[in-house]
Amino acid sequence: MKLLTFIPAAAMFLVCGSVGAESLPLQSVNKAGEVIDAAIEAHGGAEAIGNLNSLVQKSEFINFATGQSRSPGPPFDQGQQENMNVIDLGDEIFVTRNTGQGGGYDYDGGTIINGDNSWQLNYRADTAAPLAEPDYHTQSGPFTRVTPVLLMKQLQSRRAQSNWLGEAELDGRMHDVITLVMEVGPALGLYIDQESHMLTRMERVLPPFGQIEYHFLDYTMIEGIAFNQKFKLYANGAENLIIEVKQTELNVPVEQYTQVPEALLKIAAVTPDLMSTNEIQEGVFLIGGTGTYALFVEMEDHVVAIGGTQIVAASITEMRKEIAEKPIRYGVLTHHHNDHVPGAAAYAEEGATIITFEENEAVVRTASGDEEAKLEFVKDRMTLTDGKQTIELYNIGPTPHADNMLIAYLPEEGIIFEADHFPQPRTGPIPPPVAATVAFAKALKKLDLDYQIIVGAHSPRVGSRADLDAAMAQYTDTRISAR
Numbered sequence: 001m002k003l004l005t006f007i008p009a010a011a012m013f014l015v016c017g018s019v020g021a022e023s024l025p026l027q028s029v030n031k032a033g034e035v036i037d038a039a040i041e042a043h044g045g046a047e048a049i050g051n052l053n054s055l056v057q058k059s060e061f062i063n064f065a066t067g068q069s070r071s072p073g074p075p076f077d078q079g080q081q082e083n084m085n086v087i088d089l090g091d092e093i094f095v096t097r098n099t100g101q102g103g104g105y106d107y108d109g110g111t112i113i114n115g116d117n118s119w120q121l122n123y124r125a126d127t128a129a130p131l132a133e134p135d136y137h138t139q140s141g142p143f144t145r146v147t148p149v150l151l152m153k154q155l156q157s158r159r160a161q162s163n164w165l166g167e168a169e170l171d172g173r174m175h176d177v178i179t180l181v182m183e184v185g186p187a188l189g190l191y192i193d194q195e196s197h198m199l200t201r202m203e204r205v206l207p208p209f210g211q212i213e214y215h216f217l218d219y220t221m222i223e224g225i226a227f228n229q230k231f232k233l234y235a236n237g238a239e240n241l242i243i244e245v246k247q248t249e250l251n252v253p254v255e256q257y258t259q260v261p262e263a264l265l266k267i268a269a270v271t272p273d274l275m276s277t278n279e280i281q282e283g284v285f286l287i288g289g290t291g292t293y294a295l296f297v298e299m300e301d302h303v304v305a306i307g308g309t310q311i312v313a314a315s316i317t318e319m320r321k322e323i324a325e326k327p328i329r330y331g332v333l334t335h336h337h338n339d340h341v342p343g344a345a346a347y348a349e350e351g352a353t354i355i356t357f358e359e360n361e362a363v364v365r366t367a368s369g370d371e372e373a374k375l376e377f378v379k380d381r382m383t384l385t386d387g388k389q390t391i392e393l394y395n396i397g398p399t400p401h402a403d404n405m406l407i408a409y410l411p412e413e414g415i416i417f418e419a420d421h422f423p424q425p426r427t428g429p430i431p432p433p434v435a436a437t438v439a440f441a442k443a444l445k446k447l448d449l450d451y452q453i454i455v456g457a458h459s460p461r462v463g464s465r466a467d468l469d470a471a472m473a474q475y476t477d478t479r480i481s482a483r
């Protein structure tokens with residue numbers, strides 16, 4: 001440990017030619033080096049941490065659905081997950097599986113990152129899709145960030161990029177704060193207790209979400225390495241995630257986890273989802289990419305846009321290639337969730353009237369970034385028409401996903417646009433319905449709409465009435481939680 005801190009000092013001596021005052025950046029790197037050495041020692045020592053090559057961990061998650069609950073404001077709904085993470089650092093293998101419920105959804109999915117043999121697994125649809133562009137660092141990042149020993153390994157190998165930021169008091173104890181820059185993502189600020197040298201907290205700023213805080217709790221030694229048994233994550237000061245670690249295995253073979261189970265049907269590869277424009281029928285465009293889409297409907301002298309995700313601004317630019325002149329008169333938001341309101345800003349900028357629910361006014365005004373944004377409230381239904389083209393909006397809420405939820409129906413074309421209720425995979429068979437899908441199907445039946453096409457805010461797939469029927473036909477087989 002002393003030897004390691006000596007090396008940068010010697011290097012400085014050669015560069016400067018005298019043992020004068022260290023420059024501020026050099027002081028910062030040297031001080032960070034000292035803090036890192038002591039922390040590595042406290043978390044198990046350089047040898048034990050250096051020899052850690054694989055890790056298998058099982059945990060239980062409770063997540064707070066901040067901005068993703070059924071109602072716009074607190075208290076937020078809670079979801080539950082069981083999680084397994086497997087990492088092999090030498091071979092850059094990462095395997096994860098998540099099972100859980102929340103927001104009217106049941107999850108059971110996994111990812112295998114193993115070079116050319118990488119897969120995305122869906123245990124609800126019983127499918128396995130090859131990953132065309134597996135990214136070990138991006139995929140393993142979330143697990144690394146909640147696992148102190150993996151952060152220590154990062155500090156070990158990237159120490160020259162760490163800076164000492166200063167001292168801070170946390171819960172009455174003094175901490176050194178150092179930075180860690182990982183392969184991907186914004187820099188992390190690590191709080192190392194000055195007495196115990198343990199990592200107790202970490203922070204990073206993640207636009208547009210804000211400040212994320214990581215709390216590492218209940219350390220215990222497992223085979224000579226410190227593992228926290230509990231973890232809490234705060235987003236902008238609000239509790240967002242609690243993890244209870246249930247099982248930890250070190251340096252075990254990981255081959256068994258990299259095999260695709262026989263029962264899964266191998267389907268087409270998952271490829272990057274580039275920006276695309278699909279004219280579903282004349283004057284009706286589904287435009288988006290990277291998993292989010294908006295629907296644009298050409299009217300006599302204006303355009304109606306439906307959907308409120310982050311992609312809206314870029315989708316409007318694409319839409320202008322099809323419809324150059326007509327203004328967007330209405331921007332329709334499906335619901336209040338934080339990934340379905342950012343489009344309000346683009347609509348406000350276009351001077352469009354934003355259609356939403358009165359209950360969502362505060363959330364939508366904030367998202368629009370414009371106190372003067374024009375809002376129009378819908379209650380149960382609303383019709384937008386120019387005499388020829390008609391768009392009917394229906395509130396299908398309350399559903400297990402949101403108290404108020406708008407869908408759009410184009411009676412002329414028999415098209416329905418929905419968000420978050422019929423998660424259609426980009427490729428492969430339609431999985432059994434989640435609770436949200438059941439609510440959606442029941443609402444369509446009750447409204448007695450004559451539709452043939454279903455498109456959604458999260459898939460480029462142009463689905464059909466038969467697809468929804470196929471999902472519902474599997475209803476009895478599913479493990480839908482009673483909510």
Ligand SMILES: [Zn+2]
Nearest residue numbers: 335337401420
């Ligand atoms: Zn949602």
